[in-house]
Amino acid sequence: MAIRILVADPDMEKGKELASFLVKLGYEADSCMNGRTAQLKMYNKQFFAIILSLDIQEYSGGQVLKFIRTNHPSTKVILTMKSEQTLADAGLDRNTLAKQGVFDVFIGAEVASKDIQGAIEGHRDYRTLLVQASNEGASEEQEMDLSDDRFVQIRIEEFVSIKAVQFDIFIQLRSGRYVKILHAGDTFSRERLDKYKNEKKVEFLYFLKEDRIKFIRVQNFVAEKAAANANISLNTKVSVVKGLSQVFVEAVFTEGLKPLIFDQGKVLCDNVYEIIHKNDDLFKLMRDYSVFDPSLYTHSYLVGLFSGMIVKQFEWESRIINETLVMAALFHDIGCTKLAPEIREMSYLKMTPEQLGLYKAHCELGVQILSEQPVVPQAVKQIVLQHHERISGEGFPYGIRSHRILVLAQIVGLADEFTRHMVDNKLQPPAALRKMLSDPSCVKRHSAVILESFLKVFADPRKIAQNMGQAHEENKGK
Ligand SMILES: [Fe+2]
Ligand SMILES: [Fe+2]
Structure with a gap:
């Protein structure tokens, strides 16, 4: 996978020349002449760096800079401009640029391509991934x-x-x-x-x-490459994503949610999506899962993977829905990091009513933490808030019922309860699910449709497709 770079320069020839210079270096480079197209391109694709001219029009350079800061904070920005006057006209100075995360600034009509290359490759960055x-x-x-x-x-x-x-x-x-x-x-x-x-x-x-962060980036890169490689076993692919998810959750839970890490979270969710969608044998692997590690990080990974496997059974599922769902599943217990350690580590079944009251606050605490970062989508926060609500009204924090609970929150809620049940009782997934389904109070708490979809997770998708095809033919014959 080549590394993508965008050149946004009002001088078409100059932009194209720089882009082709970068292509010769092994990058995937694209160029455009105005701010609107630059934003559109960044909306559709993830760029590692943008060489942005502050002289650009139709969405000024300053506007594009703000757009990048808000939506793509980890993209490396290298700014060019004809003269200092451009900077003053835009109401900017070097301090503001540094605060806005601009990596390097080149002033003057002629900037050597070699200098741009130096800026892109400076500070031991992502480019080193592809070199010897x-x-x-x-x-x-x-x-x-x-x-x-x-x-x-x-x-x-x-x-x-x-x-x-x-x-x-x-x-x-x-x-x-x-x-x-x-x-x-x-x-x-x-x-x-x-x-x-x-x-x-x-x-x-x-x-x-x-x-x-280097570990997360490298493993994401490896996972992305591995997904497309038929010679790598599914076991290895899943192991890489498991280790990566755990370290990602640990980083967020201990260091906070920084934009750079959040961007890697999106790539991670995409890698989970690829594993779920491109491997028909995943059901076999997860049927035999037997690592009953109670850590919060492994728990978050399992809830993410099972949530993704459940939502795949629905026709309306998509890559974007998967990203929201898996992201929310990875973060669902982030509020627990604000709880006292003795409560955090205790099973809620053993808690006194007072401890339980404190524990129940983790849903709202989670939303508070995520709200500090504007990059976190609203739907993710809502799922985190509702992951303990149950359709029977027995859940918390608000005890809301049925359709008032987001379907994606219901999925994370089921995957969460299931994962805890599986690990606490050291039961392999199919046995844990059977045991849950034999408990009428559990069946009452969850949507029958979602429970049914969870059952399908452990069946061969090829057989399900075959059966559905047969049922379709039979219906046509009626
Ligand atoms: Fe929770
Ligand atoms: Fe949980």
Whole structure:
């Protein structure tokens, strides 16, 4: 997948020339002459960077800048302009530009393409994903003392890298003692990791918390490429998305929802969509799921995946609906981060009425947290607010009933209750679902249509399609 760059310049020839220079470097570059087209292009496609002329018209450069800041905060903006006067005319100065996230500014009629290239590739960025490792082979292992709270842990099978390792990877010897087994810039070797796994029985890899965004970006990139590759097993694809989702949720829950991370969340939801839609055998894999990890991060991932698998059964489902739903499912318990740890870690079945009252606040607390970020869609917040409401009116925080609860919130609610039931009772998904369905009070709480759709999640989609085709033929014959 090439990296996309947009050139927006009122001088058509100049714009095209720069775009073709970038294409020769291996980028996918596009150009346009006015602000309106630039916004339209950015609306339809995700660009890694935009080379924006402040002299652009029909939506001025300043307007486009605001649009990017609001809608695509992680796109790298490189600003060009004929003279300082353009800046003054737009009512801007360098300080404001820096605050608006502009990465670099070039003033003058003639800007060398090489300088633009330098700005695009500066600061060890995404471009490095596609280049060779700087260090052919692997560096020596390096043992060091580092405190445990500096690390993020990930299961060894959930980590896949591109050719050039983007950040340092460690294994733990004991608490506070780590070995750096791969250095940033090394060539990635699966064999090497397999050796640690099989010979040294290493279960987890570690990387530093400050590298979390790099990890998310790389894994999203790998997941996107893997989705289109028939030679990669479904097991590997799902493992990558699982590890990625957990680290993504952990990052949001511990560091807050930053625009850069939110953008990666959208890519992640798209990767979940691809897995659900392009793999008819996913039902088999999830039927056998048996990792009963109670952590909030794994819980969020499972609720996201099961929600996506349920909504796929509905004809009205789409990529956009999937994005809203899976995003909401990943964030549904974000309000729990504001609860006291003893309540956060306790099963709500064991809570006193007073503790339960505090726990129930997490839906509204979640909305409060998400409202701090204007990039979060309203529908996501509403799902988070309603994920504990039940059609029987027994839910919380408002005890609203039936159609007053968003269908997507009902789906997340069912996937949430199911996931907790499955993990608490250590039951594989089909057994957990059967047990839920044998409980009349549970059946009363959830929509029959959504429960039925959940049952279909564990059946072979090819058989469902066959049966539907047969039923259709029979109806036609009547
Ligand atoms: Fe919840
Ligand atoms: Fe939950």
